[in-house]
Amino acid sequence: MSEVESFFKSAFSVDNVIFGFDGGDLKVLLIQRGAAPFRGKWALPGDLVYPNEDLDTAAERVLEQLTGLRGVYLEQVRTFGAVDRHPLGRVITIAYFSLIKVSDFALTPASFAQSAHWHSISDVGELAFDHNEILDICLQRLQRKVRNAPVGFELLPQKFTLTELQQLYESVLNLPKNKGLDKRNFRKKILSMNVLVECEEMQEGVAHRPAKLYQFDRERYDQFVAEGFSFDI
Amino acid sequence: MSEVESFFKSAFSVDNVIFGFDGGDLKVLLIQRGAAPFRGKWALPGDLVYPNEDLDTAAERVLEQLTGLRGVYLEQVRTFGAVDRHPLGRVITIAYFSLIKVSDFALTPASFAQSAHWHSISDVGELAFDHNEILDICLQRLQRKVRNAPVGFELLPQKFTLTELQQLYESVLNLPKNKGLDKRNFRKKILSMNVLVECEEMQEGVAHRPAKLYQFDRERYDQFVAEGFSFDI
């Protein structure tokens, strides 16, 4: 095999770190591999990129095949390309993370997985390939991103309470519940940005005083940015 | 050709956005391509990744072949993989940026370039491939990075004056000279971090009061971080 040909004995894949939040811990969606290598092991959902497919498209496809969701938040994070990272050949992988609303999630039987389950971030065991490292880096990226861009809302239902929003931040940033962030200061800050609108409705079905529901308003956010302010928690 | 084989009719390259600073504008090192496609056009230095080569290693190699430098600051930024980005086939590229001290730079005749020259960031014309987009993204990354990590020093000689440091920030962040940052506040801030040490020497050969020279001290920086502070300009 000539050297030039050998350049083409390689492939690239995408792997997707799918985050979710259910009110408790931050979660990541993992699959149990149905094929070698690492058959039976937990891994990030991913696939080889088709020859005629853009990278972002491939990441969207992987996400949709697994969850049935389209149009959710997706961001490229980094490419992992250690020579020996894949036991069967030279395969580099472009890592993405996505943020989905757990309530929207409908498990679709995906060809590449025996099963898929949410795992608490703090309770992820040893994963296939270099997926622990990928998960780490993506989590760090999310932690930075959530603090200076309004992406946290992607993890919550459309209507949410301020307490839920605060708990989301505490989970993502791994802060102690109701200790990490001061409730009054948090509310003051987020409301002062004017990017939330109060819904008519209240929280229902709780055994205590119900909270007001809010929605994120992208138009207001765009205006906030246009005025030269920057989102910062 | 089977579908599986077609996955391997693809390659990946690295492209390197090499930044430099000479006291005036921020500069980027571009090559004039010596081979098709885009022969004669200005482009980012880059090369295919060897089959047995890690991505970071490939980026270091490209940098060394062009500049003779090793061990300089290098950071992966993003992977660009639009299907049609390379006219000769499916080639995705992993973009890096590196920061070098222009004074260390010794041009080495590199096989892949007819010539290499520094271009002012504000004066880069149309580049080969999608390199304008890559340059844009890398510049944005540098602008963010320089504000919250001590990477600016990588662009300056080992010993520098505070004015030079300020001018560096103003160039990278594209602020008006001596207007964007307040001299007194800038000095106060950077000195309060305690990451610079004053040299014995003074600036020489200038037709005005000579300035004190400073050096960045990584140990002090590590301690600064260990104490829970974060670098922030």
Added chain:
DNA sequence: GGGGTTTGGTGTAAAAAAAACAATAAGACT
């Protein structure tokens, strides 16, 4: 060697932002 020119170096006060902190209100349940 004196005056002009150029950049280097320094502190304080006002404003804004962040942090600390606790009591009342609303509804569910018994």
Added chain:
DNA sequence: AGTCTTATTGTTTTTTTTACACCAAACCCC
């Protein structure tokens, strides 16, 4: 009615950021 649980709201203090102007040191030129 009383208890329980979470929701909601403002003020004070501290810290950080901004705004702002004058003298000092070296060189140059006459």
